[in-house]
Amino acid sequence: MKKAQTEMLGIAIVVILVSLGILFIVTNALRSSGQQSQKREFSEKQLAANILGSILQTSTNCSNDKISTLLIDCGKNVVRFCGGETIQGVYIEQTDVCSYLGETIDLMLNSTLKKWNKKYQFVAYVDPFSPKINITHRINECLGGTGTGLQYIQKDSYYIPLYPGTMTVELALCS
C-alpha cells in the first residue's frame, strides 16, 4: 500500500468516527426531547379534560345552577338575567346568561390557566360561525394541526344536548 493510500485510509477512519459521534448525539437528543414532549402533551390533554369537566359542574350564584345548566339556557336563548355580585374583587353586573357565563368562566381561567402560563381558548357554540362564548388568551401563538410538541394545541370538547341542536364546549390550550 502506498503512503498516500494509507493517509487516505486514516482520514476516512477519522471522518467515520466523527460522523458516528455526531449521529449518536443527535439521535440521543431527539429521542429524549420526543419522550419529554409526549409526557407534557399527555398531561396537557388531561389538564384540558379536567378543567373543562370541573368548570361544567361548578355551581354558580345564579339560582345555585351549575354552569352546564346555564350553558343550556344560553344555547336555547332563554331570557334570563344573572349577576350583580362581587367575586374575587371583580363586580359582575346583572346581565344576560351568556355574558354572565363569559365573565364567570373568564374569572376561573384567569386564576388557573393564565396563572400557569398557558395559552388557551374557551369556546361554547351551537353554530360554530357565531359562538355564544369565546374567551382567548394568546392562542394565536400556538400552532394548529396535529403535530407533536408543546407548542401544538391540545383540545378537549363536551357536547350538551339542547333538543333541538347541541351546544359544543371546547377548551384548546398549549404551553
Place this chain on the structure above:
Amino acid sequence: MKKSQIKIGESIAVLMIFFVLVVIGIVFWSRYSQVQMKGQQEMDLQSMAIKVAQTVTFLSELQCSTLEVIQFSCFDLYKIEAMKDLLMTLPEKNRTSYYFDIFGFSNITIYSIYPDEKSWNIYDFPGGNITGYVSTQVPVSILDPVNNVFSFGYIDVKLYTRRL
C-alpha cells in the same frame, strides 16, 4: 536532522493531535451527559409530581361519594377539612409515618377559586436540604354536600428537590 528523526517527530505530532482530539471529545461528552442527566432528573421529578397529584385525586379520604358511587375529579369539602385537621394536629412523626410512602417530600394544597376563595394545606413535609421544588396542578371540583354546592378549584402539588 535525519530522515528517521523527522518521521519520529511526525508520529509524535500525529499522536499529540489524536490525544488532543480524544480529550476534547471526552470533555464534550461529559458536559453533554451532565446536561442530559439534569434534563432527565427534571423529567423524573415532573413525573413524580404528576404521580403524587394523580394519587391525591384518587384518594378515598378526599373523594366525593354518594351511596358508594365515587365521583371523578371531585373532593368532599368536609373530608378535606377533616383530613387537614387530622394531619396538621398530629405530631410530625405520626403524620409522615403513613402518608410519606405516598406523598414523599412534598407540599399538597387544595385551592377553591369560585365562588369562594379558600385554601387547605393538607400535607407538608420538606425534609431537609431543600434546593427547590417542581409544581403540578390538577383542576378539581369541591363539593359541599350539605348545601349541594360545587366549587371550582385545583390541587397544587409541590415536590421538593433536595441536595443529597
